[in-house]
Amino acid sequence: MSSSSSSYCTVIGLFLAFLLGGSSCNGQLTPTFYNETCSNVTSIVRGVIEQALLTDTRIGASLIRLHFHDCFVNGCDGSILLNNTDTIESEKEAAPNNNSVRGFGVVDDIKTALESACPGIVSCADILAIASEASVSLAGGPSWDVLLGRRDGTTANRSGANLALPGPSETIAAIKLKFSNVGLNTTDVVALSGAHTFGRARCLTFGNRLYNFTGVGDSDPTLNSTYLETLKGICAENGTGTDLTNLDLTTPDAFDNKYYSNLQVNEGLLQSDQELFSTTGEDTIDIVNNYSANQTAFFASFVASMIKMGNISVLTGTQGEIRLNCAAVNANATSGSDGLLHSSI
Ligand SMILES: *[C@@H]1O[C@H](CO)[C@@H](O)[C@H](O)[C@H]1NC(C)=O
Ligand SMILES: *[C@@H]1O[C@H](CO)[C@@H](O)[C@H](O)[C@H]1NC(C)=O
Ligand SMILES: *[C@@H]1O[C@H](CO)[C@@H](O)[C@H](O)[C@H]1NC(C)=O
Numbered sequence: 001m002s003s004s005s006s007s008y009c010t011v012i013g014l015f016l017a018f019l020l021g022g023s024s025c026n027g028q029l030t031p032t033f034y035n036e037t038c039s040n041v042t043s044i045v046r047g048v049i050e051q052a053l054l055t056d057t058r059i060g061a062s063l064i065r066l067h068f069h070d071c072f073v074n075g076c077d078g079s080i081l082l083n084n085t086d087t088i089e090s091e092k093e094a095a096p097n098n099n100s101v102r103g104f105g106v107v108d109d110i111k112t113a114l115e116s117a118c119p120g121i122v123s124c125a126d127i128l129a130i131a132s133e134a135s136v137s138l139a140g141g142p143s144w145d146v147l148l149g150r151r152d153g154t155t156a157n158r159s160g161a162n163l164a165l166p167g168p169s170e171t172i173a174a175i176k177l178k179f180s181n182v183g184l185n186t187t188d189v190v191a192l193s194g195a196h197t198f199g200r201a202r203c204l205t206f207g208n209r210l211y212n213f214t215g216v217g218d219s220d221p222t223l224n225s226t227y228l229e230t231l232k233g234i235c236a237e238n239g240t241g242t243d244l245t246n247l248d249l250t251t252p253d254a255f256d257n258k259y260y261s262n263l264q265v266n267e268g269l270l271q272s273d274q275e276l277f278s279t280t281g282e283d284t285i286d287i288v289n290n291y292s293a294n295q296t297a298f299f300a301s302f303v304a305s306m307i308k309m310g311n312i313s314v315l316t317g318t319q320g321e322i323r324l325n326c327a328a329v330n331a332n333a334t335s336g337s338d339g340l341l342h343s344s345i
């Protein structure tokens with residue numbers, strides 16, 4: 001960066017730091033970003049999720065998946081939340097998302113509560129990051145200080161979502177590549193896969209493993225035969241594929257390390273889960289064994305990897321905007337700093 005642009009940064013940054021309540025020009029997220037402007041943001045988000053959990057036990061898993069599918073496509077910019085318009089091809093309809101991403105109503109409820117408490121301040125991208133932490137800790141997992149200060153993008157990238165998001169039938173090699181494309185390494189692959197300690201999956205995401213794995217009427221040999229029979233009872237051959245089952249058969253709604261001990265007895269649900277343990281020679285096997293033996297180690301890695309993932313290509317400072325409705329770009333989005341117009345100064 002040239003010296004002229006960094007002095008611009010200093011002067012304008014100080015001004016914006018006042019307006020935006022802590023924005024920093026160097027683009028770093030910080031856990032205290034909303035201290036002055038929306039100090040109760042964490043408890044407001046958590047409260048809405050606690051309410052939602054009363055009637056929807058899988059909502060926490062759905063919300064963390066939104067954050068993950070947001071961050072892998074053009075960074076953590078809330079792009080996954082945008083609806084179709086004349087100019088936006090929503091990421092919601094990308095193949096890895098269509099008919100499976102959910103939780104938008106709860107995101108809208110969170111946004112409504114935040115707009116009431118501190119209008120125009122909290123981005124939708126930050127809502128997904130905060131909601132992920134709340135969902136994990138409410139399910140018995142770790143708590144952590146969420147880094148904040150993301151701003152919302154003004155575009156979506158459906159073709160990017162189709163290319164960048166990992167799929168349930170992909171090999172470990174393909175998944176590692178998709179993670180490395182966004183700066184995440186093998187430890188991150190294994191730790192973040194641990195989010196499959198809760199939530200559900202549709203039969204069509206693992207049905208290939210049950211009836212005709214290699215085209216000769218066989219099943220995936222790395223699938224536990226007892227579990228195979230259970231799954232065949234849930235997913236009919238040639239069925240619609242829309243029936244749901246638990247990603248973690250042992251403790252379906254708890255955030256713990258049972259996901260990894262399931263892999264050790266060939267009870268990972270998705271092919272992409274089981275490959276972490278069953279692919280001969282892979283460096284993921286030792287990491288699975290570590291997390292299976294030591295939940296503290298899993299939690300520590302998971303938190304570190306969530307913070308890394310939440311930092312992918314974020315918009316900060318004067319970039320992007322603070323969306324007023326998470327499903328739509330602000331009506332007056334002509335420049336990059338519309339959030340200023342709505343800050344409560
Ligand atoms: C931000 O708020 C938290 C929690 O209230 C407090 O612990 C921390 O000291 C505050 N930090 C700053 C920089 O104001
Ligand atoms: C923050 O939220 C909690 C829980 O909703 C509430 O009890 C508390 O009064 C709020 N504090 C402020 C300063 O708004
Ligand atoms: C998404 O799914 C809906 C309902 O199944 C379908 O009508 C629509 O065409 C799908 N979108 C895309 C882009 O495939």
Ligand SMILES: *[C@@H]1O[C@H](CO)[C@@H](O)[C@H](O)[C@H]1NC(C)=O
Pocket residue numbers: 073074157159160161163164
């Ligand atoms: C969309 O995403 C793809 C894959 O991540 C990326 O290569 C492409 O540059 C993105 N397009 C835009 C317009 O951001």
Ligand SMILES: *[C@@H]1O[C@H](CO)[C@@H](O)[C@H](O)[C@H]1NC(C)=O
Pocket residue numbers: 185186187188308
């Ligand atoms: C992945 O990156 C983290 C730091 O972000 C590092 O601690 C860890 O050792 C790396 N893992 C691998 C397999 O390189």
Ligand SMILES: *[C@@H]1O[C@H](CO)[C@@H](O)[C@H](O)[C@H]1NC(C)=O
Pocket residue numbers: 212214215216217
């Ligand atoms: C299994 O897959 C093969 C190759 O795709 C196909 O020819 C065969 O009909 C399938 N068998 C069944 C029972 O679906």
Ligand SMILES: *[C@@H]1O[C@H](CO)[C@@H](O)[C@H](O)[C@H]1NC(C)=O
Pocket residue numbers: 237238
């Ligand atoms: C499923 O479809 C395949 C291919 O059409 C067929 O061979 C098989 O008998 C069907 N299975 C059932 C249970 O209907």
Ligand SMILES: *[C@@H]1O[C@H](CO)[C@@H](O)[C@H](O)[C@H]1NC(C)=O
Pocket residue numbers: 224225226227264265266267
């Ligand atoms: C299959 O799972 C059961 C537990 O459900 C376990 O006792 C058994 O060892 C597993 N078999 C294999 C081959 O992993």
Ligand SMILES: *[C@@H]1O[C@H](CO)[C@@H](O)[C@H](O)[C@H]1NC(C)=O
Pocket residue numbers: 294296297300
């Ligand atoms: C479990 O992992 C934690 C965090 O890495 C480590 O401090 C602790 O020593 C480990 N415990 C055992 C029994 O290995």
Ligand SMILES: *[C@@H]1O[C@H](CO)[C@@H](O)[C@H](O)[C@H]1NC(C)=O
Pocket residue numbers: 286287290291297298300301
């Ligand atoms: C287990 O994971 C923890 C947390 O990432 C790490 O500190 C530790 O070195 C790992 N232990 C082994 C034996 O790989």
Ligand SMILES: *[C@@H]1O[C@H](CO)[C@@H](O)[C@H](O)[C@H]1NC(C)=O
Pocket residue numbers: 147307308311
């Ligand atoms: C986030 O990304 C920025 C820019 O790549 C980097 O400077 C910073 O160290 C990262 N922060 C964390 C916590 O990973």
Ligand SMILES: *[C@@H]1O[C@H](CO)[C@@H](O)[C@H](O)[C@H]1NC(C)=O
Pocket residue numbers: 083325327328
């Ligand atoms: C976005 O789409 C959803 C589902 O179709 C709809 O309920 C919601 O009202 C839309 N929001 C906006 C701002 O268009």
